[in-house]
Amino acid sequence: MEKQVNKTSSLLIIGNEILSGRTQDKNTQYIGEKMSDHGAPLRQVRVVPDIEDVIVATLNEMRARFDYVFTTGGIGPTHDDITAASVAKAFGVEFGRHDGAYAVLHEYYGDADFTDARASMANMPVHVDLDLIDNPVSAAPGFRIENVFVMAGVPKIMQGMLDHVLTMIEGGQPTLARTVMVESPESEIAALLAVVQDAFPHVDIGSYPQFKQNAGWGVSVVLRSVEADMLDRAQAMLVDALSQNGISLKIM
Amino acid sequence: MEKQVNKTSSLLIIGNEILSGRTQDKNTQYIGEKMSDHGAPLRQVRVVPDIEDVIVATLNEMRARFDYVFTTGGIGPTHDDITAASVAKAFGVEFGRHDGAYAVLHEYYGDADFTDARASMANMPVHVDLDLIDNPVSAAPGFRIENVFVMAGVPKIMQGMLDHVLTMIEGGQPTLARTVMVESPESEIAALLAVVQDAFPHVDIGSYPQFKQNAGWGVSVVLRSVEADMLDRAQAMLVDALSQNGISLKIM
Numbered sequence: 001m002e003k004q005v006n007k008t009s010s011l012l013i014i015g016n017e018i019l020s021g022r023t024q025d026k027n028t029q030y031i032g033e034k035m036s037d038h039g040a041p042l043r044q045v046r047v048v049p050d051i052e053d054v055i056v057a058t059l060n061e062m063r064a065r066f067d068y069v070f071t072t073g074g075i076g077p078t079h080d081d082i083t084a085a086s087v088a089k090a091f092g093v094e095f096g097r098h099d100g101a102y103a104v105l106h107e108y109y110g111d112a113d114f115t116d117a118r119a120s121m122a123n124m125p126v127h128v129d130l131d132l133i134d135n136p137v138s139a140a141p142g143f144r145i146e147n148v149f150v151m152a153g154v155p156k157i158m159q160g161m162l163d164h165v166l167t168m169i170e171g172g173q174p175t176l177a178r179t180v181m182v183e184s185p186e187s188e189i190a191a192l193l194a195v196v197q198d199a200f201p202h203v204d205i206g207s208y209p210q211f212k213q214n215a216g217w218g219v220s221v222v223l224r225s226v227e228a229d230m231l232d233r234a235q236a237m238l239v240d241a242l243s244q245n246g247i248s249l250k251i252m
Numbered sequence: 253m254e255k256q257v258n259k260t261s262s263l264l265i266i267g268n269e270i271l272s273g274r275t276q277d278k279n280t281q282y283i284g285e286k287m288s289d290h291g292a293p294l295r296q297v298r299v300v301p302d303i304e305d306v307i308v309a310t311l312n313e314m315r316a317r318f319d320y321v322f323t324t325g326g327i328g329p330t331h332d333d334i335t336a337a338s339v340a341k342a343f344g345v346e347f348g349r350h351d352g353a354y355a356v357l358h359e360y361y362g363d364a365d366f367t368d369a370r371a372s373m374a375n376m377p378v379h380v381d382l383d384l385i386d387n388p389v390s391a392a393p394g395f396r397i398e399n400v401f402v403m404a405g406v407p408k409i410m411q412g413m414l415d416h417v418l419t420m421i422e423g424g425q426p427t428l429a430r431t432v433m434v435e436s437p438e439s440e441i442a443a444l445l446a447v448v449q450d451a452f453p454h455v456d457i458g459s460y461p462q463f464k465q466n467a468g469w470g471v472s473v474v475l476r477s478v479e480a481d482m483l484d485r486a487q488a489m490l491v492d493a494l495s496q497n498g499i500s501l502k503i504m
Contacts, residue, residue, distance in 0.1 A: 013297075016458055016476075017458055017460055017474065018281075018284070018297075019293065019294045019297065020285070020294070020429070020476065021281045021282065021283070021284030021285030021286075021287075021288060022285075022429070023281075023460070024278075024281045025277070025280060025281075028270065028273075028299065029270075029273045029275075029276045030273065031273070032271050032272055032273030033272070033273030033274075034273070035273075036272050036273060041271065041272065042271045042272070042273075044298065044299065044300055045270075045271065045297075045298065046296065046297065046299075047297035047298075048295075048296055049296075076438050076439075076459065077438050077439040078438055078441075078442045078445050079442070079445055079446040079449050079457070079459075080449075080458050080459055115439055115440075116443075117438075117439035117440075117442035117443060118439045120442075154461060154462065156463055175272065177274070186329050186330055186369075187329040187369040188367075188369075189330075190329045190330045190331070190369035190372075193330050193332075194330070197331050197332075205332065206268055206302070206332050207328065207330040207331075207332055208269055208275070209328060209406060210406065211389075211408055217390075222269065222274060224268075224272065
């Protein structure tokens with residue numbers, strides 16, 4: 001519903017451990033919030049297994065379709081860390097040592113602890129349009145290649161990297177949000193919501209039922225837009241409509 | 253790495269609120285674990301916005317590619333609940349009242365409370381190969397159409413529906429898992445892991461670093477396979493290799 005002035009971003013999670021249910025993904029929510037604030041909102045997320053062909057095909061589809069693609073996972077030193085090599089393949093370029101990354105890793109570990117496994121984290125696609133992404137937690141850098149940003153999967157490290165990524169990409173209008181909590185079932189406010197949505201096509205109105213122990217069912221109505229005064233007016237109209245119908249509400 | 257005897261499943265999350273970061277998705281982990289146990293593991297997850305064209309195109313791609321597609325979200329009574337109509341469009345069929353669903357809803361709400369908004373939840377694709385999915389929490393049913401299973405987004409309701417879904421689909425060999433915790437950095441075990449992985453191509457070995465307050469960096473090595481004795485042998489080989497190299501470990 002929002003005007004398409006903002007750049008679009010997307011997230012490719014490389015993660016057998018997410019698909020198997022072993023690990024709860026936390027990166028989507030973090031990146032979703034940050035990009036919403038940065039004005040390049042997340043428009044799609046995909047989780048794929050650690051299989052080269054799948055990563056290559058998925059990445060090529062996503063980088064053609066979205067302004068920015070973030071990847072998380074699979075850039076460590078072990079046999080299952082195949083992201084960087086897969087990205088090289090997706091771009092049809094060689095995969096080899098990046099001198100800058102090698103230097104960063106060498107300095108961090110020192111001569112004695114700079115094993116082959118650690119040095120392997122300096123291997124990246126060989127491409128003229130590539131920058132390193134700083135890793136303030138554990139040194140091994142991520143990288144940007146064209147519009148693709150390759151980051152670690154461990155949330156703490158990814159979050160550190162994302163700070164750097166945000167300085168590298170064009171921002172836009174942040175998506176603003178207002179939440180109105182209603183203690184009625186969704187179906188009792190459905191008609192009112194539809195009227196408000198029709199009146200404000202540039203405000204995206206979402207209705208999210210939730211069940212709370214001791215309180216029963218309620219609904220969070222979330223209004224989102226890049227336009228602040230449109231948002232204020234839509235919220236005012238909604239609050240009026242709810243009040244006139246005797247529905248109790250709380251503005252969050 | 254596992255033998256491709258099992259059916260494949262996939263998950264389509266219809267969720268502006270997940271993309272914006274407002275809500276933490278919890279359905280992926282739950283469904284991932286259940287399907288892994290059921291022997292039809294999750295092979296892909298996609299999160300898309302509440303936009304009809306996107307839902308239609310994504311669903312058509314996924315249902316052609318995976319044995320089963322689960323959708324979550326967007327089947328309530330409000331204006332932003334466009335999943336069922338989008339599914340009808342994806343299948344190229346009409347969208348109209350399902351008598352069975354209508355009867356379920358009518359009985360649950362009774363004459364007095366059976367509003368139009370509530371009745372709208374009985375609208376579904378009109379298709380000969382469609383079954384209702386029971387909703388033990390709040391009555392409004394989901395539905396199966398061919399290989400697509402349309403469920404609610406609220407975790408409590410989705411989980412109730414999934415119990416019914418599991419009785420409707422073919423299971424296979426559960427994926428079994430063993431976890432070995434190692435208190436060393438990943439790079440110190442990388443070479444050993446690669447050797448074990450090479451020796452057991454039908455065991456999928458994942459290495460997941462994690463940072464723990466007070467304990468520093470450690471690694472969970474997860475071995476997964478549908479073949480129990482292959483898994484036992486791979487684990488034994490790994491434990492031997494780690495022990496011989498003086499690396500302390502814990503079998504979980």
